[in-house]
Amino acid sequence: MVANGTIRERAHDIVEEFGLFDDWMGKYEYLIEIGQALPSLDNRYKTEAHRIHGCQAQVWVRPEMKNGLVFYEGDSDALITKGLVALLIRVLSGQPPQEIVQADLEFLDEIGMKDHLSSTRRNGLASMVKQLKLFALAHTGSA
Amino acid sequence: MNATGAIQDHIPEKFDPAEVRNLFPALAREVYGKPLVYLDNAASSQKPQAVIDRLVRYYSSEHSNVHRGVHLLSREATDAYEAARKRVVAFINAPSEPEVLYTRGTTEGINLAASSFGPLHVGKGDVVLVSHMEHHSNIVPWQMLCETQGARVRAIPVSDTGEIIYEEFERLLSERVRLLAIAHVSNTLGTINPLKRMIRHAHDMGVPVVVDGAQAAPHMKIDVQELDCDFYAFSSHKMFGPTGIGILYAKAEHLETMPPWQGGGDMIETVAFEKTTYNDPPHKFEAGTPNIADVLGFASAIDFLEGVGQNRIAAYEQDLLAYATERLSEIEGVRLIGTATDKASVLSFLIGDIHPYDAGTILDRLGIAVRTGHHCTQPLMRRFDIPGTVRASFALYNTFDEVDALAAGVRRVKEMLG
The missing domain is CATH 3.90.1150.10 (Aspartate Aminotransferase, domain 1)
Known part of the structure; x- marks a missing residue:
């Protein structure tokens, strides 16, 4: 699924959606739902090359350049982690590499998921973001 | 006091x-x-107020470097530091004080045994036996030893219930095993291994035994003489004491032949550029200014455990x-x-x-x-x-x-x- 709009607009939509839930449980249930809705990555792409390290769960992300835009697919064997992967893909996939490199991703804080970015959480969200950006950075010249 | x-x-x-x-x-x-x-x-326990107070009291009014100081503060700190060792000796029923070494924790204790004792016993083609349920801390130091010695690590298999398969242990012992490194209690499964029996069997084959006691010491009375283990390592922080301090118990007969692990102050007798002579155990294995405060905190934790x-x-x-x-x-x-x-x-x-x-x-x-x-x-x-x-x-x-x-x-x- 590729959403419309800029990174900022897509992030804003996500913040509004999570704003509908007033407690952590609702937010997490919604995150889990988002994770469940993300199509699984084809097994042949679940390779070491696509693996994000630093995660207690297994996480794979497969980036691809198409017409000067970066597209991401991803997966995880843990649902909360997969929900976070799905959010990142929804915000970043189909964007120009330069935009991805500069994205601030503050929305994770606004929806109450910021602590997942901490390296001590061992879910690798921080390394995930780094990998997504690194791929974009490598292609900033081709846009 | x-x-x-x-x-x-x-x-x-x-x-x-x-x-x-x-x-x-x-x-x-x-x-x-x-x-x-x-x-x-099992990762780390919380601390009772008495342990926290002990650290504060030490730093507030008792702090000084231990050993060799002629002034009162240093003598008091040394007395308290060595009194704590006596406390540990009694706690694990060690035969004597020189057999109780202060370490940073279980991991350092196992590394000390692997680095200093390991090369004396494990040579080319030999086997270090561990179990399949070991913590990485009781696997990796032995792999490092085996790499330098041309030896290999073999693992005793574990059953579906999470217990050592004893017949396999006996079978493996008949190979060129020179050392057994085994957890007293598994940190993941909780299994209490039949240590006494395993140590007896290992000794029958002339195999010394290093015990990872990190998960046992908080839960049961440890008696190193009854176990007859050669080494027993454990950590203060899992038993209501401070982080950064642990114990390696080692039999005196081993400590006499083991070379020092780290060089520095406190572990020497005389230093000359021609030749340096070493202090006696335990100090031979305790180079540098030790973790005095946490040793005292640890003694308080032992008081707490025994008090309850x-x-x-x-x-x-x-x-x-x-x-x-x-x-x-x-x-x-x-x-x-x-x-x-x-x-x-x-x-x-x-x-x-x-x-x-x-x-x-x-x-x-x-x-x-x-x-x-x-x-x-x-x-x-x-x-x-x-x-x-x-x-x-x-x-x-x-x-x-x-x-x-x-x-x-x-x-x-x-x-x-x-």
Whole structure:
């Protein structure tokens, strides 16, 4: 699924959606739902090359350049982690590499998921973001 | 006042977990606006006020470097530091003080044994025997030793219940085993290994034994003479003491032949550029200014443990374990990993197909601190073909109500993720 709009607009939509839930449980249930809705990555792409390290769960992300835009697919064997992967893909996939490199991703804080970015959480969200950006950075010249 | 202080005064006469709980200030805090349910004791336990006070008192009015100082403060610090060693000697029933070495913790103790004792016994083509349930800390130092010596590490297989397969152990012992390194209690499964019997068998074959006691020392009385182990390593921070301090017990006969591990102050007798001579054990193995404050804090933790009574603690923890096992077993889809007959209060489990990370995240939000993942036992996880477990580990200050909170939390996890 590729959403419309800029990174900022897509992030804003996500913040509004999570704003509908007033407690952590609702937010997490919604995150889990988002994770469940993300199509699984084809097994042949679940390779070491696509693996994000630093995660207690297994996480794979497969980036691809198409017409000067970066597209991401991803997966995880843990649902909360997969929900976070799905959010990142929804915000970043189909964007120009330069935009991805500069994205601030503050929305994770606004929806109450910021602590997942901490390296001590061992879910690798921080390394995930780094990998997504690194791929974009490598292609900033081709846009 | 001696190294230990008068904390007995604070320990309730009869063992009452609610009262014992009050001695631990951290247990009063809230997380996410909920009371903290701390079930990560196998990773590290909380500290009683007496231990915290001991550290503060030392730094407030007693601090000075130990050994060799002629002034009063240094003599007092040295006396307290060496009195603490006597405390440890009695605690594990070691034959003498020189056999009790201060370390940073279990990991450093095992590394010391591997680095200094290992090369004396393990040579080319030899085998270091470990078990499949070992913590990485009791695997990697031996792999490093084997790499330099041209030896290899072999693992005793573990049954589906999480117990050493004894016949396999006996069979493996008949190979070129020069050293056995084994956990007293498994940090992931809770299994209490039949150490005494294993050590006897190993000794029959002339094999010395290094014990990783990190998970045993908080839960049971350790008697190194009764076990007859050659080395026994454990950590203060898992037994209500400070972090950064641990013990390596080593038989005197080994310490006499072992070369020093680290060089520096305190471990020498005389230093000259032509030739340096070494101090006697234990100081020969304690180079540099030691962790004086935490040694004293550790002695307070031992006072606390013995004050409450190790047998009473063990009995209460066994009740908690039995209750938790029962409460979790009645939840459909919960699978316990590690169902040995003899267990310490460690409960590893999986909830259906739910990833341990997901379960741990939800439990955390409910105020329940558990550990998730491979628990530094990746070979064991592969043995059970699982990515990790959720591990609840209980200490003397945990309550039956907290077990109920865990069971309710697990049901909530199932609702949200199942």
